[in-house]
Amino acid sequence: MGPLAQPAGSQRTNDSTPTSRLEMTGINVAFGGVLALTDVSLTVEPGQVHGLIGPNGAGKTTLFNVACGLVRPSSGRIAWRGEEMRRLKPSKLTSLGIARTLQGVGLFPGMTVLENVMIGAHRHARAGFFSALLALPTSDKDERLLRERAMRALVELGAGEYAGRYPGSLPYPVQKRVALARALVSEPDLLLLDEPASGLSEDEMHELGDLIRSVVGRMSVLLVEHHMDLVMRVCDRITVLDSGKQIAAGTPAEVQNDPAVTEAYLGDAVDADADAAELTHAEGGRPHA
Template identity: 60%
Template sequence: MAPTALDHLLEVEGVTVRFGGLAALSDVGLTIAPGTVAGLIGPNGAGKTTLFNVLSGVVRPQSGSITLKGERLRDHRPHQLAGLGVSRTFQGLNLFGHMSVLDNVIVGADRLARGGLPEMLTGLGRYQRDERELTARAMAALEEFGVADTAHALPGTLPYGVQKRVALARALVSEPELLLLDEPASGLSGDDTAELAAKIRGFGRRMGVMLVEHHMDLVMDVCDHIVVLNFGQVICSGPPAVVQADPAVAEAYLGTPAQEENGD
């Protein structure tokens, strides 16, 4: 049976990105179903961040298409992601250092899209109600990640692991349908990574998740489906067990033993 819009939350087809003469992505395709976690892995320079930037509207592909919830995205921009039901984290924390933790999370709820300019300037009417509702939602997100007691602190005064939780709370407060996680385990301790794995499995029951990560144990633990990139091309796609057993994946990460022995 042909797939329907309900089968695929996100569908990427034939995406190619060139920077000058370099093909960062070449004819890349993948799908993410609602309520699943998809991993995107590959060696450094494989094109993972470029694909994330394409999905986020930061980079324009030379060819290919992106379909979200059955609608093709055309010239979307990063500031439109929340309205499309998409949220993302970054390799860096990208928290606003001059704003409190609470205000950082409120920003993730895209609050200015809800009220009109007169209400925003006067602080009355719907805008005032929205402010209360968004503050409550932001506090609930911080509670979910166990960091509500830091709401009025500046991010830079907090340990790195706590800042990571704040960044995740900001990404989740808008209740996205698709969550893009860019190396969320980088810099975390073993205990924090184990807690993150449990969180990601929980996210996957509420929304579609795409995870870029170098911690292979985490990827194999939480992902339903994995796509492997190498030199901008998909070299393997399937469940974790299939990816683990694929010789092309081992070669991409480790090189070919026979070649090393022969000096080629």
């Protein structure tokens, strides 16, 4: 998994600095009178990887779904590029320059791997609906360019050989690569990743970490992940939730040595200095020899 190559003719470069910022302020979410999130705030700064962690049931997925428009907060403010998003919808994310992956791969089983990734590249299409309907030459050219863009993304993620196959016939780690290629091929300004390391081996997780760090020069990343060794290695900032409330925020070193964080993960009041290493391997991390 090398850095995703920029398509020929693209106006974006690896040296470009993203100017977009996602701000979530005072987010409250209630399901049937039960508070899932209470006054949670988080800012994903341009060009940074922001990790969102916490024990099971902490509210990580709920906050992620708020950022995706899948869950509407009871109160609070979401701002993207300085503009408040009052009715954020999943269908509008791509046009806003936001791409996401979910806990499941979310691939279409009746479409080939290449066709799945082409869907992610559709924001770059120039031909309109009627051009495609009437099979005009502009539509044919558009499809060829999208196909080439999607193929480049698959090759860069080491999945080019599977382009003509269907997702259901592939191992789960390969499906995860395809889902990531579909998100990256749109060249987003903000990439939302929900547990991308699930089902990956140690080596594959290391490659994923390298990939995440490689894209930061041209996009921001919000990462929800259980594997703490990956989070601590790739994130610039981390927000920690527990029981729907924010209990810590800061750099990986600050969070790792916060007694409230170690207590939330390990269940007891602990010595942060003594147990920081154990925290690194909690919630799915693997101990190293």
